[in-house]
Structures are given as C-alpha cells and as structure tokens.
Amino acid sequence: MIVPLLLGLPVVLLFTYWGFNLTDIAYSKIYGKPMIVHDHLYLKNLNTDDIRIIARYSSFYNKLGAYKKRIFKHRVLMFINDKQFIGLDGFEVTRDAKVLIASVAVMLSFGMRNYLIESVNKIIIYPSPYFSSINRKYHLGEFNPLLKTIVFSWSDFLAGFQHNKSNINLGVHEFAHAIYFGSLHYSDSSSVLFFNGIKKIDALLHTETYIDKLSETNYLRKYAYTNKFEFFAVCLEHFIESPLQFQEQAPELFGIIKQMMNFEVVDVSNVA
Template identity: 40%
Template sequence: MEGFIIAILIILLLVALVGIILVKSISLFDHVYMYFFKRPIYIHLYFRLKKLTYEEEKFIKNRFSFYNRLNAKQQKFFQHRLITFMQDKSFEAREGFEITKEVKLYISATAVMLTFGMRDFLLPALQKIFVYPDIYYSTITQNHHKGEFNPRLKALVFSWKHFLEGFADEEDNINLAIHEFIHVLQINSMKESDISATIFADTSKKLVNLLLNDEIRQRLQDTKYFRKYAFTNRFEFLAVLVEYFIESPIVFKQKFPEFYSKIREMLNYNFNGY
C-alpha cells in the first residue's frame, strides 16, 4: 500500500512537472512570436460565449461603426468581451445621474473596441467607473474636469454630457472616452506583464522616440495637425494620437504614417476590422 501511494505521488509530481514545462514553453514561444510579429499568437479563446440581447446588440450597432465592420464570429467575441467587462467593473452615479444598462453598454463597448486586438482586455488597473451628468469638481485635483483616470483609486470618471459629445462627431478627433481609456491602458501596461500589456508599453516607448526625431518633430510643428493639448506631456500625446487614429485614420495615415503604424501595432488594430 505504501509503495502504491509513493507511485501515485511520483506520477502526480511528473504530471505537475510536465505541466509547468508546457506552460513555460508556451510562454516562451508566445514571447518569441511577439518579438518577430509584434502581436500575440492568439487573441480570442473562450469556452462559453456570453451573448447580448437583441435590444442590447441593436444599441451597440447604432453607435459603434467598429462593431458593424466585424464579421459574425468577431461580433460574437465582441459581445462576450462586452458583457464580461461590464460585469467586472463597478459603475457608480454621482450628482443625481442614473446608471442605466445603456450607460454601462456604451462605456464598456468603448473599452472593448480599444482592446479588441489584445488578448487580455479586462484592464486590472481599472475597478470603478464614476459618471457625473456634466463637468464636475474633483476634490483630489481641486479642478473642474470632463473626465479623468485616478490610478491610485483605480477609478475612471466621466462627465456623461461630454462622453456623448465625443461620439456625436466621429471626425473631429476629440473623444473623451477614447482619451481617458488610453490613460487606463497606459497605466495598465506599466503594472501588468501579459503579452498585450508588454506590446503596448514597448510601442509607447517607440512612439515617444519618434518625437525625438528632428525631421518628424519639425513636421509636427509645421503642419499643426494635432491639437495643442497633445503636447502637454507624453501621456497626453499618446491619448490624443489614438483619438486621431480612431476618428480620422485615413488622413492620419497620410500625414504621419510613422505614428499611424505604431498605434496600429500597439493596439493590434486594423481599422477595417482588428
């Protein structure tokens, strides 16, 4: 009996060892693949897909052209991620605002759109989302804001009025939701070590290095293409770049192909899909 127990333990240890070696091998191959191709080996892998109701999907279709460009299989993945993200975050209203299902869908779909080319999309750096009806006063910064991300509290804050304004005009290159979610992604890439976070962080550094190029910097100054706020600091520059990338990709690519290609690599994002 004792010999049998020892044999079982040895088998279990061997199975565990093989499992560890397999996981390490996959991780290594994943990083090698990322090094050469600048993207994860795979993005979508789910055991059971969650599905939106007819009315919920209709809401998304009416507001996200990105969703409508996806094929049927990709739309199922989008729906699954949307529901999962929405269930993972805490939504809280402020100053009499009401958190409805549509509010949760709108905010969550924005995050899913920006992370659709990434394997890890839940963004652990974010836990709470606060929504005000309009511009609000922040006791932390002691200023009025339309939106902000607080890394210490893991909290994202929006003025709903200005959130909606960002989507009202899809070609003005100003979108509060996209801008603030990129700040979440920036912080998340600094704290996490998954493949998508690594790619995001590495490419962000490459984008900053492009700014050090004398020729590119001169073109930035001459064209005055990006709004002045982009040059506040490197974090704001990246957030503004993604706003332009999402809302006017064709013009952006024509004017600054170097930045366009890096943003596309960073998000693993193809504007005709992902």
C-alpha cells in the same frame, strides 16, 4: 495514485501557462502581434437591447464579421461584469451606459488577448463636467492609476459618439491612459508589444525635427504636446476617428500605433 496526480495538476497547469506566455512573447517579438488573441472557449451573448445599442453607436462593431461580432458581444458582457460602475451627482447608471462604456473599452482592447484593462476596477460617472476640489477646476474625465478608477462626464462621453469626426473622444482618451499604464505593469504579449510601441513613440518625441514637422501640420490639437501620456491619448483619438488623415499626416506614428493596438480593422475607415 489518484490523489498525488490531482495535487500535481495545478503545478502542471501553472507550468503550461508560463510556457505558453513565454512562447507567446517570443512569437510577438518575431511577428509583431500576439500568437493567439481570441481564445474564448464559450461565447456568452448580450440581450437584444444591448446589441441594438452597440450597433447604433459603434461603427467598429458594425464592420466586424459575424464571428468577431460574437466575440465583441462576449467581451462587452465580461467587461461589464468585471467592473464596478458608480453614478455620482444624481447620475443613474443604466444598462445602456454600461454597454456604451464597455463597447469603447472592448474596441480598444479587441486586438489584445487580455482585454479587460486590468488597470481599471471602478468607473465613476457624473452627469456633466464635475468640480475637482484638488485643483479647483472642472473636469470632463480622468484616470487615477492608484485607485484603478476612470471618471467620466456623461454628457462629454456621449459627445464622442455624436461627433465622431472631431478627433475628440473622451472614452477613447481616458481608456488610452489606462491601457498605457497597464502596459508598464503587466508582462503578457500584448502589454510587451504596447510598451515597445511606447518606446518607439518616445523616440519620436525626442526628435525635434519630427515633432516640429508634426506640429506644423496642425493635425493634432495642442493638448497632445502637454506630455507623453497626453500625446498618446490624443493620437489614439485621431487614430480611431480620422485614420485616413492620420496615416497621411504621420505614417510612421500611425504604423506604430496600429501595431501596438493590433488592429485588424480601424474604426470609421477602410484602412486595413
């Protein structure tokens, strides 16, 4: 009877997976966070040079405890292995570039069990702002959901690390679009929580008095009010770079985003 048992094993695993997902979604609806986030059985490590780069540029990583730093490094490696990196206009895709891009993605998805941001397969990097033949304008970055591709101007991507109090961070901005899009098409607990947060933000955006009061603070740059997608991306930049001010200026919005991202710590701040 060994063969029938073996044949039945994938079915058992499939039902177990479905059962876990249903339980996880139910748990997230009750408690506002996934039941399990870091479910890695084996944690792979990065080389010394990779770790040095992350420690130099990522204050988020530096604030983590020892075990979660191991998870962060594992996720960075898995993200790098999962994506195709392409350099254009003479840009050479170095290991450091891959690590830095992956560290931004992993930071944003650190509170999620499905952390690879599946709405992205390719990452294209130009050395500087690039010209688009479609709208005849220079771009700093973009996310194309149909092609599952993120594009960065490397000089502007790096500026997000060098000026981390400016509330302008190209890496955060474009990955915010990718995570937003993914929440519309996936049904895991993190995507469900994220999408529920989007609905709450949409409700705020349709409240004229709220938007008027928020815009009067001049905390968010004007580009945030272009549309709901840009609003979230700009909000996430502020959430990462000036969380204390964000919490002070827009506590309700801050709380929604914090729950969406399931952040236990917030970058460059002491907010719990």
